[in-house]
Amino acid sequence: MEKSIENIWKEGFLKSDALIAPKINDLYSQKSIHIIDKFKKMFRINLIAIVFFSFLFLLISYFIGIPIMGIIFFVTLLVLVFINKGLLKDLETIDKGENSYQYLKEFNRWIKNQVAVNKRISTFLYPIIFMSFILGFWFKDAKGIPLGERLVTKILISFPDTYLIFGIPLIGIVIVFLILGILAFFGGRIYQWDLNIVYGRVFKKLEELMTDIENLNE
């Protein structure tokens, strides 16, 4: 006799394997590992993108006559990639077999380290970028004479009393150093400020989670 849907339902679920809940621990661990892996992949892609961009900029800067700027960019970005590659290695060391709390703790530690390192880099990075602009355009060829020298000549015509050091107006040197100082002083803060706008909420959440888990563990 043909079974009714009610019977199919009842008998089907009588078998022991029908209602096994997924193992929740494995489920989350696997997912986190998967997401961390994705994260690493994106991290690597970002680093490759930086290398590609810096190389491209090097070529462009050569063709538009500001190779010094391109070279400084290229070297700076390569250093940045090198340092962040080291950070990536550190991320690889997070043990996937750890429990959730340890895993979270390790990831949090990695993020903090990553932010601290990039904050320190920013102290130098912004001034270097600024200097690369200045040097790039200073030595840009302008009808056989570097653009900087042409600019100084024009200034001297208008202000013959301008005090020069190594052929550069003192006022210009002072302004450049002032900007460099400001950028160095605020570089880390700019990075932190920028980071907080984008990731502030998430970082806060991560901290809350840590506290929550610690409370639960007590």
Added chain:
Amino acid sequence: MYYEIHRRPTFNDNRILFENFIFTLQTKKIILSSDFYKTSILPFAGIIIKLCRAYTNSQEDFEDYYQEVCLQIWRSKDNFREESQWSTWVYRVTLNVCLTLLKKKKNNVQHFVSDSLTAEETEDNHAFSDESLNLLYDAIRQLSEIDRAIIMLYLEEKPYQEIADIIGTNPNNIGVRVQRIKVRLKKLLDGEIN
């Protein structure tokens, strides 16, 4: 352009990915508050599994739905007013989560035109060792979202009044609808309709 690349060399546009990661970690709190999971969710896992299976078509989706339901139960447990049984409340949360996730999934898949899963889209047709049950689930997945909920509540032997309460409809219509669904399921099982 340069600024965009150098300022966040490690994260760049990974914000969404990162937030998802945090969200996943957040769900782990369930594991840590495992007493609640063991005492209040696990005894009703059967209900959750049965419903989640009806609204998903792969093991991966099923596990996603299951964990989302657990998370939502855990999150909204303080909203339980004891006006109904805990099991009914779990059923309601499960259903709402399944319907929400299904809608989200549909929004992500632009070409999805029907609100039921066709046989081709149903990958997970061997979730149970009982072949008749697998076939019944295949048929149930081809019903509309609400019909799926109604027939499953009926098969769980919930009274019409409770089904109506959960669905939010008139209990008088439930009986008629159940009969119609049963006829359709029978036809689907007999291969009379696709």
